[in-house]
Amino acid sequence: MRFDSHVVDLLKIAADLVNAQTCVHAGGRPAHVPSRRELRDELGGILAREGRRPAVEERDVRVLARFAQDARRIFEAAADEDLDSAAAATNELLSWARPMPRLDKHGSAWDMHFHGPTDRLGDGWAAGCAAALTMALGSAGAGRLGVCAAPDCDRAYVDRSKNGTRSFCGIVCQNRVKNVRHRRTRRASRREPTRGSAATA
Helix, strand or coil, X not given: CCCCHHHHHHHHHHHHHHHHHHCCEECCEECCCCCHHHHHXXXXXXXXXXXXXXXXXXXXXXHHHHHHHHXXXXXXXXXXXXXXXXXXXXXXXXXXXXXXXXXXXXXXXXXXXXXXXXXXHHHHHHHHHXXXXXXXXXXXXXXXXXXXXCCCXXXXXXXXXXXXXXXXXXXXXXXXXXXXXXXXXXXXXXXXCCCCCXXXX
16 A cells, blocks of 8 residues: 555654654663653644644643554554554554544645544644554555664654665664674674684694
């Protein structure tokens, strides 16, 4: 199943919401824990569209925090290729996010979007992202949801590469792992005895 740009966008937002609110480590360092005001600003930035940053209210923060906790379980299970657990976590998320499909007109075209149980910001985004995760889990796209494989990083990501073999949240963690492997290889080569250097009796 190929995802349209709207679904891909929602999956990326889902990962961003998870990373903003649930990471313990990011990029090899302890994750920054934002204050409530910082978090509202960060969430507003994640949800900004067409240059418009929405006002994130306290109730939205609570809903999006709940979404992030549930969505992390989905990303982690998918990364472990445990699709049964990922599906169970997705169904739990759907039970309260309650995405409802609706046709919205944009210009002369009608597009299907998912709306939440209320018109509040947090409910709408939780519902839309839950629907996108459901479509990913119900297709070959489940393998595109991951958690960074680098040490001391638990950032979620959506693999948009052509071959679907991404393992890291970004280039920084990818380079960290490459550098560690390179140093280990160099140390190992230094310890190996050269030919003819073994002592003879």
